[in-house]
Amino acid sequence: MTQPQLSKHRHISFTAHYTGYIWYQMGISHPLLATAKGKSLAYLAHPAESWAEKYVGGSMRTTLKTRHTLLDEHLTQLIQQYPDIQVLEIAAGLSPRGWWFRKNYPAINYRELDLPDMAQTKQDALKQIDPNSPDVLSADLFTTDFKTAFDEFDPAKPLVIISEGLINYFDKALLQQLLQSIVLYGKNFKTLHYLTDLYPDPVKNKLAKIIWNSSKLLKVMSRSAFSFHFTHPAEVCNFFQQAGFNQVDVIQPSIYFQKNSAANTDEHLGDLVWMIHAKLDPSHDV
Template sequence: MSERTRVDSAHISPSAHYTGYVWYRHRLSEPAFATSMGRSVHALLRPLTWGARRLFGLDIEQLLLQRHLTIDACLSAAIEQGGVRQVVEIACGLSPRGRRFTQRYAQLRYLEADLPPMAARKRLLLHGAGWLGGQHQVRGVDILAAQGPLSLAELLAGLDHNEPVLVITEGLVNYFELPVIEAFWARLAELLGQFPTATYLTELYPDLREHPRYRQLRWGVGLIGRLTRGNYPLHYRDDRQIAEGFERCGFPSVRVLDPAQRVASLGLLAMRGPGLVRVVEARLGG
């Protein structure tokens, strides 16, 4: 594993534990997904998140839930209406989505992937609970690896290339500068072109400089950066630029969703003003 991979793993892991605990707090996962680190980080940040909510109307947990549940809704539709039976979740961290969806859909094959240290932890968690098996597996991956056993090509090689596929990344995109993540998207689009139809679901925080709470968003971004000891760049200025960016990377059909406009259907509280996070549904084939 490269030095870059080790650094990125160290950056992302604390936030993975934090979000894992948020999912548990909101009854989206089982106790096995709630770690002591997640509890500690959540407790440490509670005064800051409370102040952001009271002073700025910026509810960090609601933003996390908006993106998570919107991706869930898109995934459910792809399975029930699009015939998807194989899903790959990259940068899975402590996401409970694989467990929930394999329980809900008996026909689904769910492959989770992350950098080797986190993948090993997730594999042990699932195995210890008796949830790991032919339907639900965990593999190591490094999205920066162009080739080799941790490459994206190797991860997707074991799938059925005669069936539709859906790939998810959540909580990953804004850890990388735009040229780096666009290179990943381009590689992903090329590989997904080998399937009859393919869908990619992800979330990102655009650089919404005209947003009435832009300064608060930048504060929240700085908080995430301190938590992960890294940068957290914002990408694109608006929904049009998001769609154009994904199209340049090889996705001909792009839908950009604002979860804040869907809170009623998601069972969440409405937040003041336009949304700060976007969920992207990018498709090939069909």
């Protein structure tokens, strides 16, 4: 069996254990998706998280809940709009999203993808929950293996790519490469959507310097290029449009959870996390 290609940008794993356990603590995941490593990490982080929630107004675990809610609600809206939509969750880690949506929307083709070790860990857990769960796909997002994941879907139907807690781990050049790959491999589908969270530069937060220094620690621990790339929503829209998307919405929780129809604004409202909904019009020449 040919070993899958691996790039040097694959060292993101401990965060998947941490987030997996936080989702379980929140009551939105299955116990088999919560690992002992995740429990230990959550225990170690608890004092700092509680301090941040009290003095900063948010923490990693509160932003996890915010971003997960935003992504799930928008995915649900897309399923209601396109009953035959197909879903590919990249860097799925120990996210409960695929398990939950397959259980509640059994007609949709929902596949998950991650690097080999995490994909195997996730698949082992899912098969215990439901022996009929589809295999977790394995590919590196920065090699041509990524294209094989798109081959699992019917181009005559809509496709949504979804990622959570991913894109801040890459520098802007790699992020642009990832977005261009999604557009390239997804441009022949009936419609193409990309849902993702994004951490903007926390310039409006009174403790932004502490948050920034914490990100540097995360950068070292995950052996990644974790960075805040954007300050204004317009910068995000322009960056995604450069990759080939021609409709980009930046959803800020301060507006969204007030059910304000003005979903887009160029003002950074101070939220610690945003959600991006990028769409490729099939009539657009990429």
